[in-house]
Amino acid sequence: MKIKLYFFGKSREITEREKELAKRIGFRAKIELIALPQAGITDAEKAKSEEAERLLKKIGSKDFVIALDEHGQEFDSVKFSRDLRKKLENHGKVIFVIGGAHGLGKGILNRANQKVSFGKMVWTRNLVRHMALEQIYRALEIAGGSNFHKA
């Protein structure tokens, strides 16, 4: 079982807490956090489309891609866990993608097999990465029958 998480920004933006979460996820599944350079263009649409291009080059035609997007489907933690477990069992590998400062471009949103939302509020890209790691960790702990979720 393997999880890849692509984000736009720099590796040094990954905080200690995020590293700790990635380490703990590592006991249940292989996880890789991959930083891609932000487009660095003021025009939001152009930036998003350039970033989408970069991301699409990294994704194989058979990969299962989950886009973290505010307009995606909202799960509770237990349902997200069940769903992620099923995806990992069926595909062996799941790829999460987080947008840059302007969000994800259409190219990648159309390619994504699933869109998941962390509620109605808007969160910055760095915080979304932390939230994603915590929720993936929680999902694997729930699936593994740990009591972390209740604590």
Added chain:
Amino acid sequence: MKIKLYFFGKSREITEREKELAKRIGFRAKIELIALPQAGITDAEKAKSEEAERLLKKIGSKDFVIALDEHGQEFDSVKFSRDLRKKLENHGKVIFVIGGAHGLGKGILNRANQKVSFGKMVWTRNLVRHMALEQIYRALEIAGGSNFHKA
């Protein structure tokens, strides 16, 4: 305008990013982050009720209290901003409360004037504090007419 944020845990758990957010919030409103000791009891119900007691002692009878609770009302960032601005204008001060490892006890949930949820998923108490600070910052920036929200 003043915002107080009570949480259960230790001051040293406040990360650099959270301190940075508190500093930026400080340009628009006074903000105070106040750590209260966790009950440290295994029994979840007893812990929650003891923690609720501690919290209630800190709250004045006229204070406007917003409890961050998964069963609360979900806002989008713009509506949350409008709502928080109104509360700050009407009451001068708003108190946010975040639960300990087991969540908030009934005593404080009943006392709260409003319950706000950050979506359907469960988040750890430390992450909720970070999320709250980011959303309060965003709310004040939106209310202040900044373009942060769009970036």
